[in-house]
Amino acid sequence: MTVFKTFLQVLKKNKFIVIMYTVILLIFGNFSMQSNQSSTNFEASKPTVFIVNEDKEEGITKDFIKYIKEKCDMAEIENSKEAIDDALFYEDLSLAVYIPQDFGKDFMEGKKPEITIKKRDSYYGSLAEMLLQRYIKVATIYQKNIKNEDELVAKINETISKDIETEVTTKIDTSALTKAARYYNFSSYSFLACLIYIISLIISTFNEEKVQKRTTISSYNYKKFNRILLLGNSLYAFVLWILYVVMSFVFVGPTMASINGLLFIANSFIFVICATTLAFFIANFVKNKDSINGIVNVIGLGSSFLCGAFIPQEWLPETVKIIGHVFPTYYFITGNETIAKLEKFNIDTLMPVIVNAGIVIAFSVVFVILTNLVTKKRRKV
Amino acid sequence: MFLHNFKYSLKTLFKNKMLIFWTFAFPIILGTFFNMAFADVINKEKLSIIDIAIIDNEDYQNNKIFKTAFESLSDENSEDQMFNTKLLDEEKAKEMLNKEEIVGYLKMQGNDPKLVFQKNGVNQTIFKYVVEEIVQRSSIVENISKDEIKKQIEQGNFAVDAESIVKRVINETSNTEIEFENTANKNLNYMMIEFYTLIAMTCLYGGILGMVAINQTLPNMSNKGKRVAVAPTKKGTIILSSLLAGYVAQLLGLVILFAYTIFALKVDYGEHTGLVILLAMIGSLTGLSMGVAVGTLSKKSEGAKSGILIAITMTGCFFAGMMGVTLKYVIDKGMPIINKINPANMITDGFYSLYYYNTLDRFWFNVASLGVLCVVLITISFLSLRRQKYDSI
Amino acid sequence: MNNVIEVKNLVKEYKELKAIDNLSFEVHEGEILGLLGPNGSGKSTTINCVLSLLKTSKGSIKIFGEEMKPDSYEIKRKIGVIFQDVAVFDELTVYQNIDYFCGLYIQDKVTRKKYVQDAIELVGLQDFVKFYPKKLSGGLLRRLNIACGIAHKPKLIFLDEPTVAVDPQSRNNILDGIKKLRNDGATIVYTTHYMEEVEILCDRVIILDKGKILAQGTTEEVKELAKIDEKVTVEVNNLDSSYIEKIKQNSNVDEVTYTDGVLLVKYKEGKNNLVDMVEFLKKENIKYNKINSEKPTLNDVFLELTGKELRD
Incomplete structure (x- = not known):
């Protein structure tokens, strides 16, 4: 009981840390949730464009603008150079298009007035450029033969409105599942930070020389003592896990109640077990309370950056992914990514998830064995 | 006296493992992580070759327009290659689609194309636009050729060579290339912000150095300070020399970090080397004065004060975009006041404006903000430092 | 005799607490002055006020005949x-x-x-000059602490409980060192709550409690303040209470207690008391194990004056 009381005291004293990492998860969750709404019908990805029009909004200019507005999202920024430049830099804008003065008039006269753009070299930037080029190209071709502006506009629209049949095979809401995967991927950071920090503090409090002497000579055997501590830590980890699962329901919504959602939850439970054992293992190495903060940051941030908790795994360079394999977080996140794509549930499709979870469990077992070895050795000295 | 104290202050600061970790090692470790994780992000955002499949049926083989278009777009030797195309039967295509080895496949049904995707996305959208464009181009050719033929017939030329007209029109259409002039600054790598926040973090962590340095001289903060206070030395001299030691240690840390980011991580700070140095110096001065303020105003333990400084710094860096560059932009755009008073952002934004902007207005604004913050913090600390006797120690 | 320190009517108040209450004392040149008192009696506060670290509410402080201020660098130079x-x-x-x-x-x-080099020799740390403080034992660390304060050969030295939690060997070393400093001509103000040290070391004593001086003078003078002059203790089993009454009848006896088989008799005057007691025990045929007689200590004085033990 005394062990447990001390446990609560340490936790209470350091609640700020737990709150901080949870808030970071909240903020991150809130941000990454703003990805595109999705459906199971085909929807074109729309680049975000800003139009600076110095021409009169009539005739072909008006139609061009209408076309852009239809095919692209309009950036909600003010019309200033700085706002446009900032938006472009931070990818709030894929492309800004500058329509010069007298564009419509010059165009009808066949002068090929020059349109300038500002774009980034990204998928969306290129897509936006392609869209713009298409309209101008069609218009340029027709303009050679059609001199009447209304007729030209009608002809352009007839041509570019040609659509083709498109089918999307997936029957699941991939964007909600992607959200869930992102949330759980990021949660690995918060779990690691909160668990390592608090558990290390608690263990180092118990391991402090005077206390340690007392526990060594008391009737506790070291395995039993470790087990009691592990139990207390597990309880704390469990409460934290419940909290984060509840938060995921708030962010992601009903999708969490689907089989995919439940798999996410189960997968994160296995990860929490592993993180707890890892924290326990690290805690037994920590000699100095001041160093805990450093260890938490290096291990927490390191595994998160290298395993894809902050940015999607597919964006990581190959070598980094290979390095990532040394952390259990890597398998947890790979598991999440697989779950996000699961449509059919049978032994074949679930196998990758099970294998990854198995590796995470194997890590936990190794951590438990190592912890026991370390503490056993220390007690003999 | 100044030198004596300066020398020993430096010695104690460099021997303090916690200080060395937070101000020297941690930024380098974090920078390495950033570099590893973000190295490919910008490249992966660029349009790359898209894996697709086309159902190899008679309708496709007979459609010259589609066939030639996709052959040229899939030409591995061309600079304009867009697709990596496989000709497959539908069964196999579906299988590859399920495994996400291709983003989608095209199936010709008579003259009408049909696209099948597994899910929505940018690559899918691009694939669709290309197919649309082919359809539209044939429509243009058809339209113009018809008009042309009609015109010639109206002009009384009944021996129309329809084939040559179509050929000419096709030629004309495919020769019409539209290019826009891209006037955007080429320095668009937003991952640089991550590294700028790293510099900001290091500048502000210097506050810990300042805090430790000044607390060693204050009798109400440490026992060592009591010793200093009963010695026949001017308080101002000791404080200044201790702080200078803190500042020198901090700048040394920054020099190492700059060298590492420039030579190992290839971080681009723009072209104004002198201004980069100025910004780093005033940034770390801000960090130092923050440390002095926390050190003199709070009566908590040294560990607790470092905790406060670390928390302020990390929160500041978080809003300045360290955990996600987007956050900086969202705050800048939506709640600018937060980042206008956030020293981590002042430093980050200063580097950003040197890297991205051609004008220096924004840079000077940031430098001025840092200057004001320094003055405020130092004034507040000074009121407390001026005391020679204490109510309690 | 020159006064090195002169404190007059010193008052130091915290919000509600009067830490020092109208304190006046002098320290003479070349002496070791013991400042005695239990924890929280105001010893450290007094020193901090004298050193001009703390704001004082009232009173004047002179060191080497001059008023002590935070920027009295010439005075400070002579202090350790x-x-x-x-x-x-x-x-x-x-x-x-x-x-x-x-x-x-x-x-x-x-x-x-x-x-x-002199300071290192004085405290006996020659073998440890390259050590870091974390590697030193408690006693050695205290010696280093002292060396840091006296290396500049000050004329006036304040030692605030330098022997707390120190092993006997280091304590002897420290006490010897202090004597040496005095022999070299320094004046020393020494606070402690260890009676034995004061009796070995100090020329004069000031006893403080709750910020007030309870007694001051040479150790002998202060001991005089105790009402008793001799204590006799006897180890004896099962003493009948009637004997205690008999002992009390002696007009020289101040107080008699009997607890846990130990009989303690305090006498007002110290002549032939031990002999009297032995004779009494023989006469009454009481068997005893051990008997001894002590002169009163400062602790007894303190107990007399404040009603509590000094070392709490």
């Missing part, structure tokens, strides 16, 4: 202070620590080098 808590840099070696603090007083490098 060893604070209660160890105040050294963990990041510096023994030698560097002493050199740093000495350097705040002595600018000249050659002189300083010699002074630091």
Whole structure:
């Protein structure tokens, strides 16, 4: 009981840390949730464009603008150079298009007035450029033969409105599942930070020389003592896990109640077990309370950056992914990514998830064995 | 006296493992992580070759327009290659689609194309636009050729060579290339912000150095300070020399970090080397004065004060975009006041404006903000430092 | 006799607490003055006020005949202070620590080098000059703490409980060192709550409690203040209470107690008491194990004056 009381005291004293990492998860969750709404019908990805029009909004200019507005999202920024430049830099804008003065008039006269753009070299930037080029190209071709502006506009629209049949095979809401995967991927950071920090503090409090002497000579055997501590830590980890699962329901919504959602939850439970054992293992190495903060940051941030908790795994360079394999977080996140794509549930499709979870469990077992070895050795000295 | 104290202050600061970790090692470790994780992000955002499949049926083989278009777009030797195309039967295509080895496949049904995707996305959208464009181009050719033929017939030329007209029109259409002039600054790598926040973090962590340095001289903060206070030395001299030691240690840390980011991580700070140095110096001065303020105003333990400084710094860096560059932009755009008073952002934004902007207005604004913050913090600390006797120690 | 320190009507008030209540005393040149009192009696506060670290509410403080102010650098130069808590840099070696603090007083490098060496010898840390404080035992650390405070050979030294939690060997070393300093001509103000040290070391004693002086004078003078002059203790089993009454009838006896088989008799005057007691025990045929007689200690004086033990 005394062990447990001390446990609560340490936790209470350091609640700020737990709150901080949870808030970071909240903020991150809130941000990454703003990805595109999705459906199971085909929807074109729309680049975000800003139009600076110095021409009169009539005739072909008006139609061009209408076309852009239809095919692209309009950036909600003010019309200033700085706002446009900032938006472009931070990818709030894929492309800004500058329509010069007298564009419509010059165009009808066949002068090929020059349109300038500002774009980034990204998928969306290129897509936006392609869209713009298409309209101008069609218009340029027709303009050679059609001199009447209304007729030209009608002809352009007839041509570019040609659509083709498109089918999307997936029957699941991939964007909600992607959200869930992102949330759980990021949660690995918060779990690691909160668990390592608090558990290390608690263990180092118990391991402090005077206390340690007392526990060594008391009737506790070291395995039993470790087990009691592990139990207390597990309880704390469990409460934290419940909290984060509840938060995921708030962010992601009903999708969490689907089989995919439940798999996410189960997968994160296995990860929490592993993180707890890892924290326990690290805690037994920590000699100095001041160093805990450093260890938490290096291990927490390191595994998160290298395993894809902050940015999607597919964006990581190959070598980094290979390095990532040394952390259990890597398998947890790979598991999440697989779950996000699961449509059919049978032994074949679930196998990758099970294998990854198995590796995470194997890590936990190794951590438990190592912890026991370390503490056993220390007690003999 | 100044030198004596300066020398020993430096010695104690460099021997303090916690200080060395937070101000020297941690930024380098974090920078390495950033570099590893973000190295490919910008490249992966660029349009790359898209894996697709086309159902190899008679309708496709007979459609010259589609066939030639996709052959040229899939030409591995061309600079304009867009697709990596496989000709497959539908069964196999579906299988590859399920495994996400291709983003989608095209199936010709008579003259009408049909696209099948597994899910929505940018690559899918691009694939669709290309197919649309082919359809539209044939429509243009058809339209113009018809008009042309009609015109010639109206002009009384009944021996129309329809084939040559179509050929000419096709030629004309495919020769019409539209290019826009891209006037955007080429320095668009937003991952640089991550590294700028790293510099900001290091500048502000210097506050810990300042805090430790000044607390060693204050009798109400440490026992060592009591010793200093009963010695026949001017308080101002000791404080200044201790702080200078803190500042020198901090700048040394920054020099190492700059060298590492420039030579190992290839971080681009723009072209104004002198201004980069100025910004780093005033940034770390801000960090130092923050440390002095926390050190003199709070009566908590040294560990607790470092905790406060670390928390302020990390929160500041978080809003300045360290955990996600987007956050900086969202705050800048939506709640600018937060980042206008956030020293981590002042430093980050200063580097950003040197890297991205051609004008220096924004840079000077940031430098001025840092200057004001320094003055405020130092004034507040000074009121407390001026005391020679204490109510309690 | 010159007064090195003169404190007059010193008052130090915290919000509600009067930490020092109208204190006046002098310290004479060349003496070791013991400042005695239980924890929280105001010893450290007094020293901090004298050193001009703390604001005082009232009163005047003169050192070497001049008023003490925070910028009295000439006075400060002649003072050495060893604070209660160890105040050294963990990041510096023994030698560097002493050199740093000495350097705040002595600018000249050659002189300083010699002074630091002297200080190391005085406290007996020759074998540890390259050690970092974390590697030193409690006693050695205290010695380093002292060396840092006296390396510049001050004329006036304040020692605030330098022997708390120190092993006997280090304690003897420290006490010897203090005597040496006095023999070299320094005046010493020494606070402690260890009676034995005061009796061995101090020329004069001031007993403080709750910020007030309860007694002051030479150790002998202070001991006079005790009403009793001799204590006799007898180890004896099962003493009948009637005997206690008999002992009390002696007009010289002040107080008799009998607890846990130990009989304690306090006498007002100290002549032939032990002999009387032995004769009494023989006469009454009481068997006893051990009997001895003690002169009163400062602890007894303190107990008399405040009703509590000094060492709580």
